[in-house]
Amino acid sequence: MINVRAPTTSSNPRVRLENVSRRQFLRSAAAVTAFAVAAEISGLEPALAYETGGAQMPHGTVNDPHVFVSIDSSGIVSITAHRSEMGTGIRTSLPMVVADELEADWSKVRIVQALADEPRYGNQDTDGSRSMRHFLQPMRQVGAAMRQMLESAAAKQWAVPLSEVQASNHEVLHRPTGRKLTYGELAKAAMDLPTPQLEALKFKPDNAFRYMGHGNVPIYDLFDITVGKAQYGYDVRLPGMTYAVIARPPVVGGKLRSFDAMEALKVPGVVKVLELKVSWAPPAAFSPLGGIAVVATNTWAAIKGREALKVDWEDGENGAYDSAAYRQQMAEAANKPGRVERTQGDFDKAFAGASKVVSAEYYVPHLAQASMEPLVATATIRNGECEVWAPLQYPFGAREAFAKLLELPIDKVKVNVTLLGGGFGRKCQSDFAQEAVLLSKALDGAPVKLAWTREDDLHHAFYHTVTYSRLDAGVDSSGKVIAWRHRSVAPTLFANFKPDPKREQAIELGLGLADVALDIPNVRVETGEAAAMTRIGWFRSVNNIPHAFAVQSFIGEIAEALGKDPKDVLLEIIGPPRKLELDKLGLTDPLWNYGDPYSTYPVDTGRLANVVNLAASRANWGRSLPKGSGLGIAAHRSFLSYVATVVEVGVDSQGKLAIPRVETAIDCGFAVNPERIRSQIEGAAVMGLSNFIGEISFKNGRAEQGNFDNYPVARIDNAPTNVRVHIVPNGSDVPAGGVGEPGVPPFLPALCNAIFAATGKRIRSLPAGDQLRV
Amino acid sequence: MSIEVTINKKSYTVDVPPETPLLWVLRDVIGLTGTKYGCGIAQCGACTVHVGSDAVRSCITAVSDVAKPITTIEGLDVDGNHPVQRAWREERVPQCGYCQAGQIMQAAALLDEIKNPSDQQICDAMVGNICRCGCYQRIQSAVRRASRGI
Numbered sequence: 060m061i062n063v064r065a066p067t068t069s070s071n072p073r074v075r076l077e078n079v080s081r082r083q084f085l086r087s088a089a090a091v092t093a094f095a096v097a098a099e100i101s102g103l104e105p106a107l108a109y110e111t112g113g114a115q116m117p118h119g120t121v122n123d124p125h126v127f128v129s130i131d132s133s134g135i136v137s138i139t140a141h142r143s144e145m146g147t148g149i150r151t152s153l154p155m156v157v158a159d160e161l162e163a164d165w166s167k168v169r170i171v172q173a174l175a176d177e178p179r180y181g182n183q184d185t186d187g188s189r190s191m192r193h194f195l196q197p198m199r200q201v202g203a204a205m206r207q208m209l210e211s212a213a214a215k216q217w218a219v220p221l222s223e224v225q226a227s228n229h230e231v232l233h234r235p236t237g238r239k240l241t242y243g244e245l246a247k248a249a250m251d252l253p254t255p256q257l258e259a260l261k262f263k264p265d266n267a268f269r270y271m272g273h274g275n276v277p278i279y280d281l282f283d284i285t286v287g288k289a290q291y292g293y294d295v296r297l298p299g300m301t302y303a304v305i306a307r308p309p310v311v312g313g314k315l316r317s318f319d320a321m322e323a324l325k326v327p328g329v330v331k332v333l334e335l336k337v338s339w340a341p342p343a344a345f346s347p348l349g350g351i352a353v354v355a356t357n358t359w360a361a362i363k364g365r366e367a368l369k370v371d372w373e374d375g376e377n378g379a380y381d382s383a384a385y386r387q388q389m390a391e392a393a394n395k396p397g398r399v400e401r402t403q404g405d406f407d408k409a410f411a412g413a414s415k416v417v418s419a420e421y422y423v424p425h426l427a428q429a430s431m432e433p434l435v436a437t438a439t440i441r442n443g444e445c446e447v448w449a450p451l452q453y454p455f456g457a458r459e460a461f462a463k464l465l466e467l468p469i470d471k472v473k474v475n476v477t478l479l480g481g482g483f484g485r486k487c488q489s490d491f492a493q494e495a496v497l498l499s500k501a502l503d504g505a506p507v508k509l510a511w512t513r514e515d516d517l518h519h520a521f522y523h524t525v526t527y528s529r530l531d532a533g534v535d536s537s538g539k540v541i542a543w544r545h546r547s548v549a550p551t552l553f554a555n556f557k558p559d560p561k562r563e564q565a566i567e568l569g570l571g572l573a574d575v576a577l578d579i580p581n582v583r584v585e586t587g588e589a590a591a592m593t594r595i596g597w598f599r600s601v602n603n604i605p606h607a608f609a610v611q612s613f614i615g616e617i618a619e620a621l622g623k624d625p626k627d628v629l630l631e632i633i634g635p636p637r638k639l640e641l642d643k644l645g646l647t648d649p650l651w652n653y654g655d656p657y658s659t660y661p662v663d664t665g666r667l668a669n670v671v672n673l674a675a676s677r678a679n680w681g682r683s684l685p686k687g688s689g690l691g692i693a694a695h696r697s698f699l700s701y702v703a704t705v706v707e708v709g710v711d712s713q714g715k716l717a718i719p720r721v722e723t724a725i726d727c728g729f730a731v732n733p734e735r736i737r738s739q740i741e742g743a744a745v746m747g748l749s750n751f752i753g754e755i756s757f758k759n760g761r762a763e764q765g766n767f768d769n770y771p772v773a774r775i776d777n778a779p780t781n782v783r784v785h786i787v788p789n790g791s792d793v794p795a796g797g798v799g800e801p802g803v804p805p806f807l808p809a810l811c812n813a814i815f816a817a818t819g820k821r822i823r824s825l826p827a828g829d830q831l832r833v
Numbered sequence: 834m835s836i837e838v839t840i841n842k843k844s845y846t847v848d849v850p851p852e853t854p855l856l857w858v859l860r861d862v863i864g865l866t867g868t869k870y871g872c873g874i875a876q877c878g879a880c881t882v883h884v885g886s887d888a889v890r891s892c893i894t895a896v897s898d899v900a901k902p903i904t905t906i907e908g909l910d911v912d913g914n915h916p917v918q919r920a921w922r923e924e925r926v927p928q929c930g931y932c933q934a935g936q937i938m939q940a941a942a943l944l945d946e947i948k949n950p951s952d953q954q955i956c957d958a959m960v961g962n963i964c965r966c967g968c969y970q971r972i973q974s975a976v977r978r979a980s981r982g983i
Contacts (some may be wrong), residue, residue, distance in 0.1 A: 146929030146966045277925055284930035285921045286913035287867020287906030291931055294866035302861060327850050357861035358870070359853050431871050431879055431931040431965045480869070480931025481965050513872045738928055738968070745967025767876035767963060776960045780970040 109794050112655035113193030116184065118177035118455070120193060122200035123254050124208065126179060127157060130250060134229060134243030136163045141173035141180035142190045143452050144280070145430075145482035146742075147799045148735035149190045151279045153198050156731060159270045160202025160263060163242070164229040170279045175454030175474035184453045186487050186597060187653060188698035188797025191731055195795045203260045205249070212248035213240050228269075265791050272791075274734030280478065292450035292477040295437040297506040303498055304361045304510055305335060307350035307519055310374040310760035311593050312339065318351050322367040328360025329353060332368070333501055335494065342556050345460065345488040348519060352498055358510050378760035380592035382525070385757075386422065389527035389548045392587030393420065397546055398562060401573045402645040404581035409542035413533025417620045419613055421530075422824040423605035423807075425755040426523035427516070427764075428598055429772060432480020434511040436492035440504030444471045449492040450479035457489035461496045483746075484597030488521050514765040521596020522755055522762075524549045526605030527589075530613040533581075538621050540632060543579045545610065547572055548587035549602065552595040562586040563602065569651030571606035571697055571804060573644070576664045578634025582645075593757065603697040603804040604750060611693035611808030612823065615815060625812060626675050626692050633694070636665030653699050659794050660699040666726050666787075667696055670703035673724035673785050678705035687711060689816025693809035698797025700727035701787075704744070706779075706809040710817045714831040718748070718779040718810070726787035727796040737784040740802040744782045747806025748773040754826040836896055840865065841908025851897035855889075856880045858896045859905060867906040867934050871963065878962030881935040881942075882906075888942035890961075906934035909941060917941045920979035928966035936962045940976045949980050 113120040121127075127139045138157050144150035150170060158168050173180050182193070206226045213231035214221045217238065225232050230241045242249075270276050283289040308314065320332035337349035351368055355361035410416065436449035438461075445465055451457050451474070458474040465472070479486055495509035511519075526549040533542030553564045563572065563586045573584050598604075614632055618625040638661040641650055652660060671694045678690060687710050694703035707720040721744045730736055749772040756763045764770035811822045814831070822830055837846050838855075840863065847862050854873075859865045859882070868891055871879030875890040882891045885901035909915045917940045927933045936959070943950055943958040950958065955976045964972065 144929075146927075148928070277922070278927065280930060281922055281925065281927065282913065284927045284933050285918040285937060286909075287865075287934045289930055290866075291869075293870060294860075296864060296866070357849075357853075357857050359857035359861070362873075429965060431877065431929070431963065432869070433871075478931075479929060481929045483965070510870075513874075513877075734925065738925070738971070741970050742928060742967030745969060746965075749965075766874055767872050768874065772963055772965060773967065773969075774960050774963060775969040775972065776956050778967065778969045780973050782970055 108196060109659050110656050111193050111196070111659060111794070112653070113182070113197070115654060116182040116193065118182050120197040121179070121181035122197040122257070124201045124205040125254060127201045128161070128205045130242055130246035132243050132246055134167055134241050134246070135169055136161065136167055136242065137169045137171050139171045139173050139180065141183050142194070143183070143185040143454065143476055143479055143482070145185065145452065145479035145486065147739060148278050148732060149185065151276060152191065152732040152735060153194055155270045155276050156195060156198040157202040159268055160199045161206050162226045162228060165270065165276055167229060172476055175451070175458040175476060177455040183455050186452055186484060188800045191795045192655065192699065192797055195729070195731060199262055200257060200260055203262050204255050207255050207260065208249040208252045209242060209245050211252055212245045216240065216248065271731050272729070272733065274732055276732070289478055291432050291480045292435045292448065293432050293480065293510070295448040295477060295508060297437060297439060300437065300506040300508055301330060301354050301356065302358045302361050302508050302510060303352050303354045304365050304512065304515070305350045305352045305494060306365050306368055306370055307348045307515070308372050309518065310372070310378045311348070312341065312375040312377050314373045314375065315349070315351070316371040316373050318371065319369040322369070323353055323364040326360060326364040326367055328356040329364035330355055332364065335497055335501070342554060342558065344555055345490045345493070347490045347494045347497065354502065354507065362512060374760055377592045380757040380760040382424070382756040382758070385525070385592070386527065389587070389589055390420065392548045392589060393527045393529040393546045397585035397587040399583060399585055400568050400647050401582060401584035403643070406542050406544050406581045406583040409581035410531060410533040410544070413542055414536040415534040415620065417532045417534070417617050419530055419616050419823060421528045421605070421609040421612060423526045423608055424825060425525045426598055426750060426753055427520040427755050427770065428483035428485035429516060429770065430479070430481025430483055430485060433513055433516040434486070434491035435508065436495035437506065437508040438495040438499040439506035440465070440499050443467070444473065445496060446473045446475070447492055447496060448475045448477055449495070450477050450482070450486055451489060451492060452479065452482045452486040453489065457492050460489050460493055464493055464496055465500060483599040485520060487597050513767070517755065517765050517770055518762045520755070521594045523598035523604070524552065524595045524602065526602070528605065528609035530609060532613070532617055534617070534621065538623070540579050540617060542581040543577055544583045544585070545572065546585045546587055547606065548589050549605065550589045550591035550595055552597065554591035555594060559591050561588045561590045565648040566651045567602045568648065569653065570602035571610070571695060572602065573646055574650055574662060575610055576633050576639060576662055576667060576696070578632060599746060600697060600800040600803040603695065604807065607693065607695040607804035608807045611695065611805060612811050615691065615808070615812040616821065619815070624681070626671065626680055629692060629694060630668055630671060633664050633668050633671070636668065638663050653797070655699060660796070662696060666701045667694055669787065670694060670701045670724040670726050673787065674703040674705045674722050677724070677783065677785055678707065678722040680705060687817055689813045691809045691812025691814065691816055693805040693812060695804045697801045697804050700725060700796030700798065700801040702801045702805050704805040704809040706806065706813040708810065708813040708817050710814060710831060712833060714833045716777070716814070716831055719781060721779045721782040722785070723782060723802060724785040724787065725802065726789070727798050727801070728793040729789050729791045729795045730786045731795060733786050736786055736798050739798050740784040741782045743802025744779045744806050745773045747803055747810065748778055750807055750825070751810060752826050838896065838899055839902040841905060842902070847896065849896060852895045854892050855882070855894045855896045855899055855903070856891040859891060865905050865907055869931055869934055871932065877932070878939055879932045879935040881938040881962065883938060883942060886942065886945055888939050906938060909938065915941060916979040916982040917944065917975070920975040920982065924971045924975040924978060926968050926971040926975050928968055932962065932964045936964065936972055940979065943976070944980055950976070
């Protein structure tokens with residue numbers, strides 16, 4: 060889930076992070092866990108700023124407490140959550156950071172969801188596992204600034220030196236006299252103070268954290284979720300609202316020839332049928348596909364009305380999209396030289412001189428995000444102003460699109476972000492919400508909810524790309540891998556934004572292809588040509604899934620060919636602890652590095668090897684297992700975090716797969732909310748299994764799967780339910796990495812390596828289908 | 834056509850075609866949005882409600898076929914403190930939360946029928962409820978925990 064756009068020049072100088080100081084030592088693990096409620100915070104530390112890519116994102120970061128915090132006279136602290144909640148817990152975790160630095164009592168904190176307003180809040184594009192990475196420091200600054208404003212207000216009221224007062228647990232104490240003022244009593248005076256200078260801020264030491272690093276704060280919406288009161292996009296209701304569904308062209312780029320609405324209009328509850336006219340042409344970004352909208356008094360009537368429509372579509376050139384034929388073309392491209400993306404040493408010479416060679420080809424199909432809440436948006440236009448309620452990962456981009464569609468100034472467009480019933484990248488694209496806006500406009504501004512069915516969701520996704528890989532390795536007589544070539548063929552998601560480049564672009568190469576740590580002297584990474592014949596989009600972990608599947612499966616195959624332990628070979632290929640030197644990788648394009656500075660987030664092989672060893676030791680790697688059982692291992696750096704997974708499988712005599720245990724180690728830098736990190740990693744294993752069994756395939760340009768009956772996802776009976784998560788302890792000086800996505804990529808290859816260990820069967824092509832059947 | 838239904842101990846008369854699925858009557862006609870749409874073909878369980886004491890998929894249940902009182906997530910417990918709801922919070926099950934109303938209603942019906950289900954019985958009862966975030970591990974723990982609390 061990565062977005063790319065032109066670099067912004069509008070980053071607010073007020074919020075520029077300065078590299079004030081950089082600690083040269085690593086904090087010990089013990090200090091992180093030394094939780095003390097009454098911790099002295101008189102030993103406040105200076106700002107520990109490290110540089111992130113946050114400032115380079117559109118509208119950068121904002122750290123003004125007046126923007127994010129308000130306190131009322133009863134002491135209730137309202138903290139604004141400006142990122143979208145789709146299940147990662149970020150709507151809780153970032154306000155929790157503020158509350159911690161603010162010395163606020165969490166029971167007196169209320170969370171307010173921000174409108175789409177990046178000039179006010181900074182970047183709100185919730186993707187790329189970036190929220191904590193980019194906003195941990197600004198949110199600490201917000202909390203620290205407000206704490207110091209409360210202390211200043213108290214010192215002023217008591218007419219004492221600032222050095223004699225201290226904020227702690229929702230009140231400010233005058234140390235010499237023991238006098239106290241509550242945050243409620245100080246609220247007005249504190250809120251009226253100007254924001255302190257960044258340089259003047261003091262931050263809590265790690266051992267004084269109440270919430271950060273502890274996982275003791277449940278998600279804010281927990282109670283509401285369990286009683287059915289949490290409000291998702293699908294739950295929005297406006298007075299006088301109608302409900303609509305759209306019949307869209309079944310092939311991307313298809314056009315309407317004609318339609319007949321007579322039968323549809325006879326369906327009870329259907330009030331109107333109209334054409335949603337768009338001029339869809341590539342590169343179309345997130346433009347809606349157009350189609351015929353059926354408007355009704357409830358969702359069911361709209362669905363029945365759509366079933367009664369007669370529509371004739373012109374498919375256009377993507378009508379030729381056929382996954383079986385396309386796979387053949389990709390295989391051909393992977394078997395001839397491609398564009399060189401990385402080259403070290405001389406692969407051809409080393410490979411020709413190798414005493415042993417290993418080659419393999421891998422295939423990962425299209426997948427659909429299939430969040431449990433299908434796409435939905437509600438819109439109305441009143442008195443020249445548009446208001447939208449929708450589950451959006453990128454709400455400000457959506458707001459800009461609505462303003463453009465309606466030719467309204469952006470301040471006449473208001474976008475409310477609901478809870479997202481899952482996102483996984485699909486809700487980055489605002490096509491569905493643009494449909495609602497267009498529809499409301501066609502209905503003279505009347506409020507309308509545009510709902511997608513599950514079939515719509517699977518037929519009109521921005522799909523995970525499809526990837527064909529070929530890998531070749533040469534080994535010398537001592538058993539060391541001396542040559543490595545990885546050819547990757549996949550249509551690019553950048554075909555949405557520019558004339559189709561027909562190969563993976565720099566950002567996609569940075570998703571676990573060009574940036575792989577290989578202690579091998581002769582390396583070549585190439586890409587082959589593949590034109591996009593459907594809309595490719597962001598899918599949790601994106602190209603890291605096929606890249607890690609190929610690389611980590613292939614390492615397992617090399618180990619097999621050499622008769623060595625797969626973990627040992629993995630560690631040999633990762634090599635000794637070092638930070639990869641970019642200028643020695645022979646990269647054609649600069650390394651993207653997830654949009655963050657390499658100096659802050661280098662490829663650190665020591666950290667990668669550490670998670671390998673941690674996961675392996677927790678899994679008792681090397682233990683003997685009964686026949687039909689096996690362990691598999693894989694490790695991958697993505698979204699600037701390091702994850703290794705050991706999967707244990709059992710495959711019975713009928714070929715039925717069981718996953719009794721998964722051990723995953725993650726090093727994501729400072730672990731701000733360990734409890735939500737665990738839940739993300741547990742869920743990543745489940746999604747990893749879904750990626751093993753699911754496929755979206757195309758025939759005559761149409762997605763062949765339409766619901767969970769033919770697009771299977773993991774269920775409680777086959778999903779791993781014994782996932783143990785091991786978080787590498789780090790102090791807050793170790794830059795936070797991503798969490799939402801990095802757990803997914805190593806799961807698939809670890810699983811397939813385990814299946815190989817258990818059965819001797821190597822699964823190189825997904826979905827697994829009946830490959831395990833005996 | 835006027836159809837009478839009892840939902841969470843309240844009576845409603847709705848005027849919809851008799852084949853209208855209960856799901857859309859609950860959500861769009863009555864405004865009880867705690868019950869979710871996920872697939873429309875009884876594949877995902879997000880729409881699970883109780884009819885009498887049975888867990889049913891409201892997305893394929895015609896409103897005119899409902900002969901017993903209906904309980905939705907909003908009516909499972911007046912304070913939201915049904916043992917299953919408590920267990921869900923104690924185990925911190927939800928991620929996005931969208932499927933959880935259906936999961937909770939399914940689990941509550943299971944425990945109504947079997948006080949102390951085995952892991953296999955939990956699996957059999959919950960297999961029709963999809964969680965795309967992948968909360969199954971905690972769902973299993975929460976059902977076990979709730980079974981100790983009933």
